[in-house]
Amino acid sequence: MRLSVLISQLFLFLILIFSEKIVMAIDKSDPSTFNHQYATVNGIRMHYVDENSSSKKPLLLVHGWPDLWLGWREQIPFLVELGYRVIVPTLRGFGETDAPDSPEEYGVGVISKDLISLMDHLEIPTVTVLAHDWGGLVAWRFAQFYRDRVLNVGSFCTPYLPVPRQYVSLEQTVQALPNFKYQLYLVTPEAEKEMNENFPAFFARIFRPINDTVGPLIDPNTGTLVANRPVVPKSDAIPQKVFDYYVDAYTKCGARGGLNWYKQSKNNYLQCKDLEEKLDQPALMTVATLDKALPPAMSAKMGDYIPNLEKHTVDGAGHWILWERPTECNDILKDWLKKVYPINSSPKL
Ligand SMILES: *[C@@H]1O[C@H](CO)[C@@H](O)[C@H](O)[C@H]1NC(C)=O
Numbered sequence: 460m461r462l463s464v465l466i467s468q469l470f471l472f473l474i475l476i477f478s479e480k481i482v483m484a485i486d487k488s489d490p491s492t493f494n495h496q497y498a499t500v501n502g503i504r505m506h507y508v509d510e511n512s513s514s515k516k517p518l519l520l521v522h523g524w525p526d527l528w529l530g531w532r533e534q535i536p537f538l539v540e541l542g543y544r545v546i547v548p549t550l551r552g553f554g555e556t557d558a559p560d561s562p563e564e565y566g567v568g569v570i571s572k573d574l575i576s577l578m579d580h581l582e583i584p585t586v587t588v589l590a591h592d593w594g595g596l597v598a599w600r601f602a603q604f605y606r607d608r609v610l611n612v613g614s615f616c617t618p619y620l621p622v623p624r625q626y627v628s629l630e631q632t633v634q635a636l637p638n639f640k641y642q643l644y645l646v647t648p649e650a651e652k653e654m655n656e657n658f659p660a661f662f663a664r665i666f667r668p669i670n671d672t673v674g675p676l677i678d679p680n681t682g683t684l685v686a687n688r689p690v691v692p693k694s695d696a697i698p699q700k701v702f703d704y705y706v707d708a709y710t711k712c713g714a715r716g717g718l719n720w721y722k723q724s725k726n727n728y729l730q731c732k733d734l735e736e737k738l739d740q741p742a743l744m745t746v747a748t749l750d751k752a753l754p755p756a757m758s759a760k761m762g763d764y765i766p767n768l769e770k771h772t773v774d775g776a777g778h779w780i781l782w783e784r785p786t787e788c789n790d791i792l793k794d795w796l797k798k799v800y801p802i803n804s805s806p807k808l
């Protein structure tokens with residue numbers, strides 16, 4: 460009798476150890492080791508990663524183009540280790556999330572609604588948002604749309620820009636911001652076609668740390684992203700399983716949904732024009748000095764709209780700062796979160 464009790468306790472002990480191992484085994488170079496979930500929100504099926512759901516301090520991580528939730532792979536296990544719940548959706552138009560063909564079904568107001576619907580689905584009343592690239596535009600506006608539910612906002616590369624009070628076309632935007640000139644090509648059918656036909660070559664070119672780049676996004680001679688340019692091997696900075704995941708996800712979904720994000724000047728204006736300009740929430744802005752698409756100068760005036768702004772500069776970092784300089788990014792996040800969103804202030808259970 461006592462032996463059987465002992466044996467069953469031993470089993471229980473082993474099962475506990477084993478399940479703990481399963482829960483904790485995030486391998487950032489293997490996308491299959493993350494906790495993948497799906498929900499129907501705002502009329503679409505959305506894929507998201509949800510780690511450490513027992514934590515009462517949720518973070519929402521928002522990616523850009525041409526990216527997926529996986530762009531946050533260096534931050535997810537780090538933030539979980541700090542005690543946060545980490546929710547990382549694949550946005551409308553990308554990967555395993557639905558990607559309506561029509562650009563009419565996008566816009567930063569629609570995406571914000573997707574995200575708040577995901578929070579509703581998960582019964583999360585308030586959240587802190589972190590973002591990169593297009594995700595940054597979403598995060599700033601999301602914080603303006605849902606002032607009571609977004610506690611803090613942190614962005615990498617993407618500055619807060621005031622809400623346009625009149626419609627500004629993409630062509631006019633490019634005149635004011637020549638660093639956005641590449642977007643005039645991304646809205647063409649040719650861009651979609653060459654991406655769809657060349658995903659491995661496209662990601663091999665594009666996913667490179669700044670000290671290992673192979674030319675500009677768009678070749679000044681050919682006017683293309685990949686077509687008629689030399690095929691280059693993928694950078695060693697990208698683990699093979701990560702690279703394969705991107706190619707596979709984009710091959711299944713196609714380029715159109717992501718490129719629809721560049722066709723939103725009108726929708727973004729109409730959906731956001733009545734928002735208040737000022738952002739009251741504590742905010743974090745981290746610029747990468749060598750990001751050609753989103754140069755640091757763009758964020759110079761942010762303090763005029765955001766009184767509670769903390770700014771950091773990562774010298775020598777490029778656009779893919781999140782996985783190119785993960786230690787610096789994570790240290791910045793850790794220090795800022797400790798101030799604005801500390802784990803130990805969570806209600807005692
Ligand atoms: C998840 O969050 C909880 C509560 O904050 C924390 O105690 C725990 O260590 C976290 N889990 C992991 C695997 O780090």
Ligand SMILES: *[C@@H]1O[C@H](CO)[C@@H](O)[C@H](O)[C@H]1NC(C)=O
Pocket residue numbers: 668670671
């Ligand atoms: C780029 O920089 C990283 C880290 O600073 C280094 O590990 C890597 O070897 C460098 N790559 C090249 C091609 O210089």
